[in-house]
Amino acid sequence: MRAFAAAAATALASLPVLADPVQADDQGPFHFQATVATQAHPSFHADYSGKNSLSPGGESATSVVMDLSATVRPWPGAEIVVQPELAGGKGLSSTLGVAAFPSGEVYRVGNPEPTLILARAQVKQVLGAWTFTFGKLSTPDLFDHVPFADDPHTRFMSWGIWASAAYDYPADTHGYTIGLAAEWSRQWLFARGGIFLEPTTANGGVFEHDITKARGLVTEVEARFPRWAARLLGFLNTARMGSYSEAIARHVDVSDTRADGRTKVGFAASANRDFGAGLGGFARLSWSDGNNETWAFTEIDRSLVVGALQSGARWGRAGDEAGAAIVVSGLSNRHRRYLEQGGFGFLIGDGALSYGPEILGELFYRAALTPLLSVGVNYQPLFNPAYNRDRGPVHIFTGRVHVAF
Numbered sequence: 001m002r003a004f005a006a007a008a009a010t011a012l013a014s015l016p017v018l019a020d021p022v023q024a025d026d027q028g029p030f031h032f033q034a035t036v037a038t039q040a041h042p043s044f045h046a047d048y049s050g051k052n053s054l055s056p057g058g059e060s061a062t063s064v065v066m067d068l069s070a071t072v073r074p075w076p077g078a079e080i081v082v083q084p085e086l087a088g089g090k091g092l093s094s095t096l097g098v099a100a101f102p103s104g105e106v107y108r109v110g111n112p113e114p115t116l117i118l119a120r121a122q123v124k125q126v127l128g129a130w131t132f133t134f135g136k137l138s139t140p141d142l143f144d145h146v147p148f149a150d151d152p153h154t155r156f157m158s159w160g161i162w163a164s165a166a167y168d169y170p171a172d173t174h175g176y177t178i179g180l181a182a183e184w185s186r187q188w189l190f191a192r193g194g195i196f197l198e199p200t201t202a203n204g205g206v207f208e209h210d211i212t213k214a215r216g217l218v219t220e221v222e223a224r225f226p227r228w229a230a231r232l233l234g235f236l237n238t239a240r241m242g243s244y245s246e247a248i249a250r251h252v253d254v255s256d257t258r259a260d261g262r263t264k265v266g267f268a269a270s271a272n273r274d275f276g277a278g279l280g281g282f283a284r285l286s287w288s289d290g291n292n293e294t295w296a297f298t299e300i301d302r303s304l305v306v307g308a309l310q311s312g313a314r315w316g317r318a319g320d321e322a323g324a325a326i327v328v329s330g331l332s333n334r335h336r337r338y339l340e341q342g343g344f345g346f347l348i349g350d351g352a353l354s355y356g357p358e359i360l361g362e363l364f365y366r367a368a369l370t371p372l373l374s375v376g377v378n379y380q381p382l383f384n385p386a387y388n389r390d391r392g393p394v395h396i397f398t399g400r401v402h403v404a405f
Helices: 002-013 244-250 333-340
Strands: 030-041 059-072 078-089 115-127 130-137 177-186 189-196 215-224 228-239 262-276 279-288 302-311 321-330 358-368 373-383 394-404
Touching: 244 333, 358 394
Parallel strands: none
Antiparallel strands: 030 059, 030 394, 059 078, 078 115, 115 130, 130 177, 177 189, 189 215, 215 228, 228 262, 262 279, 279 302, 302 321, 321 358, 358 373, 373 394
């Protein structure tokens, strides 16, 4: 907790003092947010560990993420967004050992030093029923958006809850890509599609700019009504992936089997419902063929999520939120056999495997201290981390401070 308090104080001390504070949902040209999160787990049972395992000893880790976005609207229907981001710290066990990793505040970088990147630089143009978006962005900005599970800064933190985790969406190690998307809308119906760059290597930071060799294609249809919405997404990723079947047959690391033209195909379905009085529910279901190696997001081939979010209006604190969710994750048969043989991905691999579905629950409460500042706590019970019945359960606790204006 001392590390958490020190990191929070450092982040808050660096914030500019505003003479006339604005609300976080203000539609002005500039928006700033900073999130400091400390996660910890006590020691847990593990029959063995590998190079990508969650450490069975008690540990903690702190992350700090700050970003400032500027939005300009230079002509009718146009919007340009530029957002630099400063991120530092790391996840538990250097962001290894859990498929539905417990913190969306950390990246798969492994370097705790603060790093400044250009997270987003995009142009959006509305032309009648069509909206076109181009530039550097995060694919979940445009696709697979579930309103009650969309922001690890303030709500659910697990990768498997705020995203449809079997959708191996195109991204670099920081979660961003470059691409083009188009959306058509009419009344309650929305249809969108996009093409995005894939990294040159799994969990890589350099993009393959030749879209004839590597690309991420995605389409989505959404029905949206005042009280509920539902979506169906399909994707086809192409990159120089390794084959799990070939790695098993040759007894080699999957990275040694990479070849051009390998694909990953799958779908994601989601729905959310507003029950009134500040209560909302949601569900996600996603699947991928899992024939070739995980490339950009996380090592999940099947995922089911259900959850609920309640505003504090029921108990007289309208700015507060409480949430509960559970995610069950699984692997394809080939992916499972590869790990059972002692294989490693870029996120998980204990050196052996007694397979079971990875199950992670999440409970959180976020208290709004002022319109700009909130604090929260999360509890995540985790069973079969990295699909391994020989390890766990793990109890993960988080303290979080968030500032936005």
